[in-house]
Amino acid sequence: MSFDHREPGTDPAAWTAFLGTVPSGPVGLDGFGSVVVVAPHPDDETLGAGGLIARAADDGVPVHVLLLTRGEHSHPDSPTTTAADLATVRDAEFAAAVRLLHPDATVTSVGIPDGATREHRDRVVDAVAGALALGAGSTLLVAPWRGDGHRDHRIAGEVAEDAARAAPGTSLLAYPIWTWHWDDPTASAAPWARARTLRLTEDQLERKRNALATYRSQVSPLSLAAGDEAIVDDRHAEHHLRTTEWFFAPEPVPSRSQASFDAHYERKPEGWDFDGSWYERRKRAVTLAALPRPRFRSAIEIGCATGVLTAALTERADAVLGTDISAAPLEQAARRAPDARFVQAALPAEWPSGRWDLVVMSEVGYYLSPSDLDATIDRVLASLDDDGVLVACHWRHPDDEAVSSGDAVDARLAERWPRPALVRHVEEDFVLSVLPGPAVRSVARDEGLVR
Structure with a gap:
C-alpha cells in the first residue's frame, strides 16, 4: 500500500x-x-x-x-x-x-x-x-x-x-x-x-x-x-x-491440521525418533516417574503418535486408550502396544466417551489453537475422575509447526486448572506438570507417611 x-x-x-x-x-x-x-x-x-x-x-x-x-x-x-x-x-x-x-x-x-x-x-x-x-x-x-x-x-x-x-x-x-x-x-x-x-x-x-x-x-x-x-x-x-x-483483535490461529500430520508421517513413518533418542527415552522415564500412583484404572493418551509411551502406560493401567489425529501412526501404535486400544480422533471435537483417572498430554498442546486448548482442558476436567490426574509434558524450544509454545501451554493449564500442580518439573528442554483432581493427595499422605 x-x-x-x-x-x-x-x-x-x-x-x-x-x-x-x-x-x-x-x-x-x-x-x-x-x-x-x-x-x-x-x-x-x-x-x-x-x-x-x-x-x-x-x-x-x-x-x-x-x-x-x-x-x-x-x-x-x-x-x-x-x-x-x-x-x-x-x-x-x-x-x-x-x-x-x-x-x-x-x-x-x-x-x-x-x-x-x-x-x-x-x-x-x-x-x-x-x-x-x-x-x-x-x-x-x-x-x-x-x-x-x-x-x-x-x-x-x-x-x-x-x-x-x-x-x-x-x-x-x-x-x-x-x-x-x-x-x-x-x-x-x-x-x-x-x-x-x-x-x-x-x-x-x-x-x-x-x-x-x-x-x-x-x-x-x-x-x-x-x-x-x-x-x-x-x-x-x-x-x-x-x-x-x-x-x-488478532485473527484466530487454527490448530495444526490433520493434513500436515499426514504429510509428516508420509515423509517420516516413525514420526519422531522415540526409540533411538536418549532425550526421548529420558523424557519418557521422567514422565512415568512423575505418575503419583503405581497403578491406574483407565488411561487415555492424547496424541499418542506411534504408541511408544502408550506401550509403557499399559504396564501402569488396566485399560489404555491412545488417540491421534492421523491414521498412519496408529497402525504402528497397535502393533507396538497390543494391549491398548486406539482410535483416530481430532480433539477436542471428537472426544472419546468414558471416564479416566489418568490423562496424558505429551507434546500435543502447542499444536492446538488457544480455543481448542481451552476446549481440551474442559473435556479433560469433565471426564476425569476425582482421584485422577492430567500429566502434561511439552518441549520448550521453538517448533515451526507449533501454534504456541510449551511454556504457553503449561501456563494456560495452570491458569485453568482448579488446583495447583502436584508436580511441576522444568528444565531447559521441556516442562512437565501433573495436575490433580479434587480427591488426589500427595504420595506421602497416601502412603501414610504424613498425617
Whole structure:
C-alpha cells in the first residue's frame, strides 16, 4: 500500500457513517496486570491508543510505551530543519504526551532509524520481548495493525503478533493509523469482523487531545515552506479524536491440521525418533516417574503418535486408550502396544466417551489453537475422575509447526486448572506438570507417611 499524507484522504464523515454499522466487542482492562504499547514513531501511541493509555491510568494499570524510532524522517524535504533536530524535538514531544496520558507510565526508546524497522527486525523482536518481560501478570500488548500501509507499522504489527502468541498470558490488540487515510469504507481492507472498541470519557478524550497537541512538529507546519507541511493536520486528527477508539483483535490461529500430520508421517513413518533418542527415552522415564500412583484404572493418551509411551502406560493401567489425529501412526501404535486400544480422533471435537483417572498430554498442546486448548482442558476436567490426574509434558524450544509454545501451554493449564500442580518439573528442554483432581493427595499422605 502506498499513500501520500499530503492528499486529503478519506473523509472522516464517511468513516463515521460506516462505523455506526460495525458490530464490535468491548475493550476492557479487567484482569490485566500491565499494558505494553508499541509505537513505531512518536505520536503513534497517542493517535492509536491514547485513550486506552488514559483509561489504564484511571484504572491504576501500569503502562509501558515502547518507542521504536525517533521519527526523525517525518519531513524529509524540509528546507528549514534536519533529521537530527527533528529527533530531538520529537523526543521531547513524546515524553510530554505520555506524561499527559499516564503520569506514571514508563517508556523505552529503542532508537532504530526511522523507516528501517525491517532492516532492524531483530532489534524490534528483542525490544518487544524485553518490554513484555517487565510486566506483571497478564499483559495487554497494543501495537499497530500489520495492514496499516506503513512498513514500520507492518513490522511492529507482525512482531507483536508473534510475541503475543509466544508469551504466556499476553493478549493483543492492533490499532490503525494510516488506514483511516487511505482505506475506503465502502470496500475496506481492514478486518472489521474482529473490531474492538473502547468508549472514552470526556476527560480521557480531552487528555488524548492535549497529548496530540504536544506534537507541534506534526500537527502544525514547521514553516510556510514546501516540505514543512503538517503531517497530522486537522482532517487527519479528526479520525483519531473520536469518542471511541477502534482496535482489531488478532485473527484466530487454527490448530495444526490433520493434513500436515499426514504429510509428516508420509515423509517420516516413525514420526519422531522415540526409540533411538536418549532425550526421548529420558523424557519418557521422567514422565512415568512423575505418575503419583503405581497403578491406574483407565488411561487415555492424547496424541499418542506411534504408541511408544502408550506401550509403557499399559504396564501402569488396566485399560489404555491412545488417540491421534492421523491414521498412519496408529497402525504402528497397535502393533507396538497390543494391549491398548486406539482410535483416530481430532480433539477436542471428537472426544472419546468414558471416564479416566489418568490423562496424558505429551507434546500435543502447542499444536492446538488457544480455543481448542481451552476446549481440551474442559473435556479433560469433565471426564476425569476425582482421584485422577492430567500429566502434561511439552518441549520448550521453538517448533515451526507449533501454534504456541510449551511454556504457553503449561501456563494456560495452570491458569485453568482448579488446583495447583502436584508436580511441576522444568528444565531447559521441556516442562512437565501433573495436575490433580479434587480427591488426589500427595504420595506421602497416601502412603501414610504424613498425617
